[in-house]
Amino acid sequence: MSAIAQKKGFGSVLWDWLTTVDHKKIAILYLASGGFFFIVGGIEAMLIRIQLAVPGNDFLSAGLYNEILTMHGTTMIFLAAMPILFGYMNAVVPLQIGARDVAFPFLNSLGFWLFFFGGIFLNLSWFMGGAPDAGWTSYASLSLYSPGNGIDFYALGLQVSGAGTYIAGINFLVTIINMRAPGMTYMRMPLFTWTTFVASALILFAFPPLTIGLFFLIFDRMFGANFFDHTMGGNTIIWEHLFWIFGHPEVYILILPAFGIFSEIFAIFSRKRLFGYSAMVFATVLIGFLGFMVWAHHMFTVGLGPTANAIFAVATMAIAVPTGVKIFNWLLTIWGGSIKVTTPMLYALGFIPSFVAGGVTGVMQAAAPLDYQLHDSYFIVAHFHYVIVGGVVLAILAGLHLYWPLMFNQMLDEKLGKITFWLFFFGFHATFFIQHFLGLMGMPRRVFTFVGDQGWDAFNAISSGGAVFMALGVIVLVVNIVKTVVQNKPAGTDPWEDGRTLEWAIPQPVPFYNFKRTPLVRGLDTFWIEKQEGNKEGMTYAEPLSDIHMPNNSFIPFVMSLGLFIASFGALYNGEKTWAVPVLVIGLAITVISMGVRSWKDDHGYHIHKEDLMDDKGGKY
Amino acid sequence: MGHDTHVVVAKNKTQYEYARRKRSHHMQMQVVTFAIMIFLTFIAFATVAAGMSAFYVAPVILLLAAVQVVLQLYYFMHMSDKGHNMAAFFLYSGALFGFTFIITFLTIVWW
Numbered sequence: 001m002s003a004i005a006q007k008k009g010f011g012s013v014l015w016d017w018l019t020t021v022d023h024k025k026i027a028i029l030y031l032a033s034g035g036f037f038f039i040v041g042g043i044e045a046m047l048i049r050i051q052l053a054v055p056g057n058d059f060l061s062a063g064l065y066n067e068i069l070t071m072h073g074t075t076m077i078f079l080a081a082m083p084i085l086f087g088y089m090n091a092v093v094p095l096q097i098g099a100r101d102v103a104f105p106f107l108n109s110l111g112f113w114l115f116f117f118g119g120i121f122l123n124l125s126w127f128m129g130g131a132p133d134a135g136w137t138s139y140a141s142l143s144l145y146s147p148g149n150g151i152d153f154y155a156l157g158l159q160v161s162g163a164g165t166y167i168a169g170i171n172f173l174v175t176i177i178n179m180r181a182p183g184m185t186y187m188r189m190p191l192f193t194w195t196t197f198v199a200s201a202l203i204l205f206a207f208p209p210l211t212i213g214l215f216f217l218i219f220d221r222m223f224g225a226n227f228f229d230h231t232m233g234g235n236t237i238i239w240e241h242l243f244w245i246f247g248h249p250e251v252y253i254l255i256l257p258a259f260g261i262f263s264e265i266f267a268i269f270s271r272k273r274l275f276g277y278s279a280m281v282f283a284t285v286l287i288g289f290l291g292f293m294v295w296a297h298h299m300f301t302v303g304l305g306p307t308a309n310a311i312f313a314v315a316t317m318a319i320a321v322p323t324g325v326k327i328f329n330w331l332l333t334i335w336g337g338s339i340k341v342t343t344p345m346l347y348a349l350g351f352i353p354s355f356v357a358g359g360v361t362g363v364m365q366a367a368a369p370l371d372y373q374l375h376d377s378y379f380i381v382a383h384f385h386y387v388i389v390g391g392v393v394l395a396i397l398a399g400l401h402l403y404w405p406l407m408f409n410q411m412l413d414e415k416l417g418k419i420t421f422w423l424f425f426f427g428f429h430a431t432f433f434i435q436h437f438l439g440l441m442g443m444p445r446r447v448f449t450f451v452g453d454q455g456w457d458a459f460n461a462i463s464s465g466g467a468v469f470m471a472l473g474v475i476v477l478v479v480n481i482v483k484t485v486v487q488n489k490p491a492g493t494d495p496w497e498d499g500r501t502l503e504w505a506i507p508q509p510v511p512f513y514n515f516k517r518t519p520l521v522r523g524l525d526t527f528w529i530e531k532q533e534g535n536k537e538g539m540t541y542a543e544p545l546s547d548i549h550m551p552n553n554s555f556i557p558f559v560m561s562l563g564l565f566i567a568s569f570g571a572l573y574n575g576e577k578t579w580a581v582p583v584l585v586i587g588l589a590i591t592v593i594s595m596g597v598r599s600w601k602d603d604h605g606y607h608i609h610k611e612d613l614m615d616d617k618g619g620k621y
Numbered sequence: 622m623g624h625d626t627h628v629v630v631a632k633n634k635t636q637y638e639y640a641r642r643k644r645s646h647h648m649q650m651q652v653v654t655f656a657i658m659i660f661l662t663f664i665a666f667a668t669v670a671a672g673m674s675a676f677y678v679a680p681v682i683l684l685l686a687a688v689q690v691v692l693q694l695y696y697f698m699h700m701s702d703k704g705h706n707m708a709a710f711f712l713y714s715g716a717l718f719g720f721t722f723i724i725t726f727l728t729i730v731w732w
Contacts, residue, residue, distance in 0.1 A: 177707055209722075237730060241726065292721065308728070
């Protein structure tokens with residue numbers, strides 16, 4: 001089984017990627033498809049800003065604008081931000097905790113393919129009679145009455161990709177609980193692993209309400225049920241509750257891994273132990289808990305009554321406390337450190353003021369009476385773009401630079417990286433800062449155009465101009481990636497020279513079994529400790545060299561997901577086309593049969609014998 | 622996958638005796654718990670059969686049900702054993718979240 005570096009034809013390379021269960025390859029799949037959807041969502045954003053650049057514009061029609069706006073939000077949240085973060089989690093977490101793979105490699109692959117097919121299904125709506133047009137929240141009072149199949153694509157696509165996310169979340173929970181190397185206690189886990197853990201727990205509890213809500217919507221729209229139809233005894237508010245019980249934890253699912261990435265960056269490039277590690281862990285867990293107690297702050301204006309509004313307002317403000325703890329800890333990590341301003345560090349430094357600005361407007365909206373003024377205005381748009389772009393997207397870009405050498409054994413160009421940062425950072429603030437004032441001046445969100453001479457013209461033009469800079473930043477980033485890939489210069493082990501955690505101690509390129517011998521973890525920042533003690537290898541080992549048990553590749557996850565993809569078309573056209581029900585049945589049958597094959601056919605994986613390991617690099621052991 | 626090596630060590634006489642005593646104690650607990658659960662179920666049926674007011678019967682049955690769930694978790698699903706801290710933590714977290722959702726729905730949606 002020493003098939004480590006054989007020359008392969010295109011077909012076998014493709015087959016390898018379709019069947020892979022290796023967390024490092026699945027990470028690249030997540031990153032590539034998430035990156036693709038990020039570009040798609042970015043193009044949609046540019047179309048929105050072109051339409052709003054001047055008053056009374058007719059670049060987009062009202063209906064098309066609604067579709068683009070909905071797809072921008074949905075794509076960016078579900079198909080870009082989350083998958084890219086999953087990419088980093090897959091690439092980094094197993095290495096960081098000293099594991100050879102995630103707990104369930106097969107499920108890892110299944111999670112990816114479900115997400116992928118769900119995302120493709122959702123975007124096929126563009127070519128099959130129109131995209132969803134009820135906003136990314138898809139409130140039932142609006143979405144039930146949306147003509148065409150757009151909302152059906154939304155509900156089914158998110159259902160399929162949501163199942164993938166759920167599987168990935170469970171997988172990371174089990175991995176982090178069970179697969180940590182000897183010595184890696186909970187309080188020695190690097191912060192990115194901790195935030196992945198808490199984000200996965202949030203996925204565990206937050207996705208079931210979304211699944212229920214989406215099923216209700218699917219049954220209402222496609223199978224004649226009346227869960228949200230008040231004329232038939234349903235209740236349209238239930239959707240809003242179910243959506244936000246999911247939706248609020250969802251934003252923490254996005255931001256916590258971002259916090260994790262920045263925590264790593266601050267420690268690495270300040271060349272200091274993370275300040276207040278245990279407080280950071282506590283704050284992360286607390287944010288996770290409070291995240292479930294605040295969802296109704298999205299619904300202050302629904303009319304829940306003053307008592308409910310007051311409770312949810314206070315609970316929301318409480319979240320500012322652990323978040324503040326984090327901000328101060330980051331500042332104190334930098335304080336007195338020997339700072340190296342690399343591209344990731346630049347993003348991290350830019351993140352602090354941007355995210356604090358978003359957090360401050362968040363607390364403003366938490367005050368229910370003020371929210372009555374701010375609700376559904378551009379102030380809200382400015383707020384959530386400040387936390388999501390200023391927090392999550394900056395983390396994604398920072399993580400791209402930080403983890404690129406780990407994933408591909410190449411360094412992204414630092415100079416181009418810094419140009420990207422400044423273009424993107426300037427563009428981001430130019431686009432969204434001014435939207436706060438547009439909101440305070442009364443411009444409602446989600447309008448496809450506006451009448452001139454209300455004092456909004458110049459601000460909207462500035463906002464659109466800022467978006468151009470963000471686009472330029474992303475273009476420079478793409479150039480940077482192409483340049484780096486073409487040059488293909490090996491970065492080697494510990495490319496940032498100040499790596500602190502296990503993932504930087506592994507020889508590059510990372511062997512497909514990760515660790516020849518499981519490392520022994522002797523404290524927080526393991527690799528740093530070993531380096532301080534002059535250990536050239538960077539690791540102390542916990543076991544003698546022995547056979548390594550590896551999982552076999554499998555094509556079943558792809559087929560299982562394909563079955564649900566096909567079944568979704570059947571459900572979508574139920575009652576409209578005669579072939580709908582047979583297609584639904586065939587699709588589900590494909591999925592069920594492949595589940596059966598997986599269950600009844602034993603697959604014990606294979607062993608890499610230790611003699612093969614020794615041959616690998618000159619028989620050192 | 623690498624570090625799941627199981628080392629089997631034969632028990633000595635004291636360890637064997639200890640394990641034996643522990644197991645028989647476990648068995649006793651299970652039987653006792655089973656008896657308690659049957660008794661609780663009997664009370665539930667009895668309150669209904671006695672024709673008591675629904676306002677009394679419903680909360681009593683719900684309370685008994687909660688007790689049954691706890692007994693089930695701890696004595697039959699081994700949550701009292703070692704190494705179940707994380708499972709217990711997630712279970713209680715989930716219960717707390719679910720409780721919050723239901724309370725909210727009862728007070729502001731379904732009133």
